[in-house]
Amino acid sequence: xxxxxxxxxxxxxxxxxxxxxxxxxxxxxxxxxxxxxxxxxxxxxxxxxxxxxxxxxxxxxxxxxxxxxxxxxxxxxxxxxxxxxxxxxxxxxxxxxxxxxxxxxxxxxxxxxxxxxxxxxxxxxxxxxxxxxxxxxxxxxxxxxxxxxxxxxxxxxxxxxxxxxxxxxxxxxxxxxxxxxxxxxxxxxxxxxxxxxxxxxxxxxxxxxxxxxxxxxxxxxxxxxxxxxxxxxxxxxxxxxxxxxxxxxxxxxxxxxxxxxxxxxxxxxxxxxxxxxxxxxxxxxxxxxxxxxxxxxxxxxxxxxxxxxxxxxxxxxxxxxxxxxxxxxxxxxxxxxxxxxxxxxxxxxxxxxxxxxxxxxxxxxxxxxxxxxxxxxxxxxxxxxxxxxxxxxxxxxxxxxxxxxxxxxxxxxxxxxxxxxxxxxxxxxxxxxxxxxxxxxxxxxxxxxxxxxxxxxxxxxxxxxxxxxxxxxxxxxxxxxxxxxxxxxxxxxxxxxxxxxxxxxxxxxxxxxx
Numbered sequence: 443x444x445x446x447x448x449x450x451x452x453x454x455x456x457x458x459x460x461x462x463x464x465x466x467x468x469x470x471x472x473x474x475x476x477x478x479x480x481x482x483x484x485x486x487x488x489x490x491x492x493x494x495x496x497x498x499x500x501x502x503x504x505x506x507x508x509x510x511x512x513x514x515x516x517x518x519x520x521x522x523x524x525x526x527x528x529x530x531x532x533x534x535x536x537x538x539x540x541x542x543x544x545x546x547x548x549x550x551x552x553x554x555x556x557x558x559x560x561x562x563x564x565x566x567x568x569x570x571x572x573x574x575x576x577x578x579x580x581x582x583x584x585x586x587x588x589x590x591x592x593x594x595x596x597x598x599x600x601x602x603x604x605x606x607x608x609x610x611x612x613x614x615x616x617x618x619x620x621x622x623x624x625x626x627x628x629x630x631x632x633x634x635x636x637x638x639x640x641x642x643x644x645x646x647x648x649x650x651x652x653x654x655x656x657x658x659x660x661x662x663x664x665x666x667x668x669x670x671x672x673x674x675x676x677x678x679x680x681x682x683x684x685x686x687x688x689x690x691x692x693x694x695x696x697x698x699x700x701x702x703x704x705x706x707x708x709x710x711x712x713x714x715x716x717x718x719x720x721x722x723x724x725x726x727x728x729x730x731x732x733x734x735x736x737x738x739x740x741x742x743x744x745x746x747x748x749x750x751x752x753x754x755x756x757x758x759x760x761x762x763x764x765x766x767x768x769x770x771x772x773x774x775x776x777x778x779x780x781x782x783x784x785x786x787x788x789x790x791x792x793x794x795x796x797x798x799x800x801x802x803x804x805x806x807x808x809x810x811x812x813x814x815x816x817x818x819x820x821x822x823x824x825x826x827x828x829x830x831x832x833x834x835x836x837x838x839x840x841x842x843x844x845x846x847x848x849x850x851x852x853x854x855x856x857x858x859x860x861x862x863x864x865x866x867x868x869x870x871x872x873x874x875x876x877x878x879x880x881x882x883x884x885x886x887x888x889x890x891x892x893x894x895x896x897x898x899x900x901x902x903x904x905x906x907x908x909x910x911x912x913x914x915x916x917x918x919x920x921x922x923x924x925x926x927x928x929x930x931x932x933x934x935x936x937x938x939x940x941x942x943x944x945x946x947x948x949x950x951x952x953x954x955x956x
Contacts, residue, residue, distance in 0.1 A: 486515040498524035500551075503909070507532070513539035520544065526551035528584075529909065534566035541574020550575060553584040563613045568592025572599040582607040589613040590620055597623055604629040678704045687714050687733040692724065711737035718748035727754050734761050745769035745795075752780025759784035769795040769821075771913065782806040786813040795821035797854075798913050804836035811844025819850040826855035826880025828917040833883045838862025842869040852877040854911065859883040860890055867893055877902040880917055 486507055489496075496519050501507065512532055516522070522544040527536070528551065540547065552567065568588040571581070572595035579602050586592075586608070593614055596603070606628050608614050616624060673681075682694055682704055695705040704710065714733050718726060726749045734741060734757065741762035750773035759765070765788050770776060777800050785791065791814040796802060801824060802810070811817065822837065838858040841851070842865035849872050856878070863884055866873070876898045878884050884904050886894070894901045908915035 486511055489515065491518060494518055495521055497521050497546075500524075500526040500528075501530055502526070502528045504530050509533055509535040509539075512536045516540050517543040520546075522547055524549040526553075526582075528553040534570045537567050537570040538574060541571070541576075545577065547575055547577060549580040550578055551580075551582040551584075552586065553582060554586065563587050563589050565589055565592030565595070569595050572596045576600060576602075578603055580605040583611060584608075585610045587611075587613060590615060593620065594623075597627055603627065673700070675700070675704060679707065679710065682710060687711075687716055688719070688722070688724075688726075688729065691729055691732060706736060708736065708738040708740050712740055713743040714741065715745045716747070716749075727751060730754060731757055734758055737762065739764070741765055743767040743769075743793075745771070746773060747771045749773065749775075751775045752777055752783070755780060755784040756787075759787040763787060764790055766790060767793040769793070769797075770799050771795070771797045773799045776800055778803050778806050782809050785810050788814065790816055792816050793819040795819075795823075795852075797821060797823040798825070802837075804840040807837060807840035808844050811841065815847070817845055818847060820845060820848055821850075821852040821854075822856065823852060823854040823913065824856070825914060826882055826917040827857060828880075828882055828919040830920065831883060832857050833859050835859055835862030835865070839865050842866045846870060846872075848873055850875040853881060854878075854915075855880045855917075857881070857883055860885055860887055863890065863894075867897060873898060875900040878904055879906050879908055879911065880904060880915070882917075 486501075486504075499519065499522060507530060509532055513536060516525075516536075516539055520543060523546050525540065525544070525547060526549075537552070540550075550571065552571075564587040567586065568583070569592060571578070572592070576599055578600045581596070581600070581603060582605075584607060588611060590613075593608070596606075606624070678701060682690055682701070685694055690705050690710070695702045711733055714730070714737070716726060716730055716733070726746075730746065730750075731754065734744075739762060741758070742764065743766060744758060744762075745767075746769070748771070750770060752775070755770075755776055758768075768785075768788065768791060770781075781796070781800070781802065785794070786809060794810070794814070794817060802822065807822075820841070834857050837853070837856060839862060841848070842862070846869055848870045851866070851870070851873060852875075854877060858878075858881060860883075863878070863886075866876075876894065879902050881904045886903070
């Protein structure tokens with residue numbers, strides 16, 4: 443592995459990007475605009491000594507830079523205006539060290555993977571920012587654990603703040619006065635061609651980076667459309683398709699008659715993604731059935747997180763025999779038998795994911811493989827067993843026996859051994875992507891590692907980093923209390939649209955009692 447420092451200026455550099463780059467050839471030379479080094483505390487300190495006039499510094503995935511090393515370096519950068527620290531290992535100590543020695547700091551981006559686990563809350567970094575970075579204009583805290591307390595401190599102490607990004611800050615609840623303060627204080631700058639989209643949850647985002655919008659008609663560019671109901675049907679459809687089912691059913695369809703009409707178009711419901719949001723207060727099982735009904739049998743992809751039952755999964759299968767993709771994450775009430783009963787009704791299924799849900803038996807895996815001959819992608823994920831070591835190749839042998847057409851296979855945390863891995867390689871000739879992270883019984887002995895390297899285009903080894911794994915990556919170790927979390931849920935951000943509706947066309951029969 444080599445870490446590369448990319449220099450954007452060949453003379454006295456004013457901007458630096460430090461990034462993590464994996465390279466198979468450790469002797470490959472960097473380009474003429476790059477210089478090679480390990481982005482550690484010592485290299486960062488060396489950089490600060492040579493470039494005291496630095497105005498922009500961006501660190502991404504620099505896991506070897508410590509709080510102490512960062513603090514020692516940043517005090518030597520008095521002209522710093524733009525700082526980004528994304529997916530590093532720095533804490534509040536570093537944030538406190540930045541403010542005073544960098545009085546010109548205008549932009550700070552401090553990003554981590556969002557953590558949806560309840561109670562995992564900390565305002566330390568937010569309070570450090572509020573205490574020392576009073577001149578901030580742009581602040582991004584993607585995935586921060588701050589709560590309303592930390593947000594209030596930032597609003598109180600950063601009077602010049604114009605842009606604030608709180609996506610995946612799941613402890614922030616933008617209700618009441620807090621929402622009003624943000625709306626009044628934060629300046630939102632949008633191009634006339636950008637369309638704001640409604641939010642799936644007020645707590646998910648206060649971001650002002652406009653999502654890509656479809657090409658606008660001349661009338662839209664000239665501002666002729668004064669309200670949402672006047673938008674062309676194809677543009678309204680494009681907007682609603684960017685929203686999730688919860689947003690459409692709870693909010694968007696109530697905006698106006700034209701939006702309600704578009705929301706009932708079966709083409710709107712070919713793909714359904716539903717994640718449970720704390721405090722939503724509706725029955726997601728009923729809402730999901732409603733969404734499936736609106737597809738009128740045309741559902742192609744569905745993904746549900748944190749809810750679901752055997753009854754719901756079978757309802758989906760009975761209503762959508764043409765389903766191509768089914769993803770279940772943390773659907774703890776879905777059983778082995780219930781999922782098997784549903785999957786046999788889905789002969790066209792090409793992608794199946796079962797992550798941190800009920801563990802499928804080897805018998806069920808065989809039924810699945812036999813019932814879904816078109817299956818190309820299979821993800822069967824759970825938390826890894828570090829200690830004690832529990833070993834079984836039943837899953838792997840069932841996959842090898844019945845899923846010969848697989849191209850993508852993820853078995854995160856599986857208890858297979860080298861025997862099971864060999865069977866998969868022998869019987870799945872088209873396999874291109876294989877993820878065996880936290881499969882601690884796989885040792886890659888003999889020529890097995892060579893086979894994987896030669897056969898598999900993308901191979902994730904048992905001890906590879908879990909930084910991009912979207913679920914709880916805490917390995918089970920009954921002999922230790924140490925835990926490491928790596929979470930990365932999806933992010934969506936939209937302002938509120940509800941003010942555009944007069945409810946004159948509201949029909950109570952259109953809504954389920956969620």
